[in-house]
Amino acid sequence: MIDISNINPAIIQKLRDLEAKYELTGQDLMSNLEGLQVANYLKYWDYIHLDTLLSLQNTRTDFADEKIFIIYHQITELYFQLILHEIQQIATRQHLTAQFFLDKMLRINRYFKNLAYSFDIMVDGMEFEQFRQFRMALLPASGFQSVQFRKIELCATDFIHLINKDYQTKLTDVTNTALAFKYVYWKQGATDENTGKETITLQHFLEKYEEEFVDLIDKYEKKNLWQCYLKLNEDESTAQLKEALREFDVLININWRLSHFRSAVRYLKTKGVALEATGGTNWQKYLPPRFQKIIFYPELWTLEEKEDWGRGWVTTQLGFGGG
Ligand code: HEM
Structure with a gap:
């Protein structure tokens, strides 16, 4: 009792x-x-759904290293989910303050740093010959079709900065989102230059997600990260936040893209000859940040910094200096 x-x-x-x-x-x-x-009682393995998590690594071949490839992609997608989670909180925050925005940006940058630095797991961590063989079983799938990566881009900046450079000045009506979306920069990377035909990888991607992308652009027109930054009260101290946005721009649009590009160079280029990628892009011309020149926050960079965007690494390490 x-x-x-x-x-x-x-x-x-x-x-x-x-x-x-x-x-x-x-x-x-x-x-x-x-x-x-x-x-x-709650058990750890139930809480994180360990059995389900560990049942998702279904390789398409018996090559041992394909497991590394699939798991690293899954890890990356989970980080992307964390990043979108933070972006969404900034975008939907009532009475957004610079401090709240900054805290979230620092998290996002921490995640992207991890992604950029851990890319060695791809670059150095798989046997070249195994990769060469198992990649053929994955055709025509490609990381190009990562919907979360595309969403991060669309929520980070005004859509105009994601439009193919050749059309940025020509496109007269950016208010027609469906029309503007036709010129999103990454379509060019997956379209045959001579025939104008879209690769099957791109066709599959658009069939599944085009509508969702167009909706997202509209939804984030006034609340993407750049618009959120502009809406902050002038008296709020934004110097640190400005620096965090610049760092984010570099981490995603130079560092991550370069780390990723290094893996393409490692596996798809031998003795100066480039192999065809699973997604069928002209990847040597398309992937280097120096050529893509995707800059989310051009207002935060000097002319010179924009001119030199992503230049050093490509020119020195790979001899892709070119144009
Ligand atoms: C050995 C590892 C990898 C190689 C060789 C590789 C290769 C490529 C190539 C050649 C492309 C251009 C599209 C194509 O033709 O397929 C591409 C695009 C892409 N890949 Fe990978 N990739 C690797 C790992 C990854 C990982 C781990 C991710 C994480 C999700 C990823 C995400 C992406 C994204 C987001 C794009 C589009 C980039 C853009 O449009 O600028 N890749 N990849």
């Missing part, structure tokens, strides 16, 4: 709080306490 006089008053207060909570939704405290009494 419990001696009531010995019960910690904090417990009694907690019971009162719980009773008030349940009353609000017409529930009864006693029934819920009974439920608690019979409920099983």
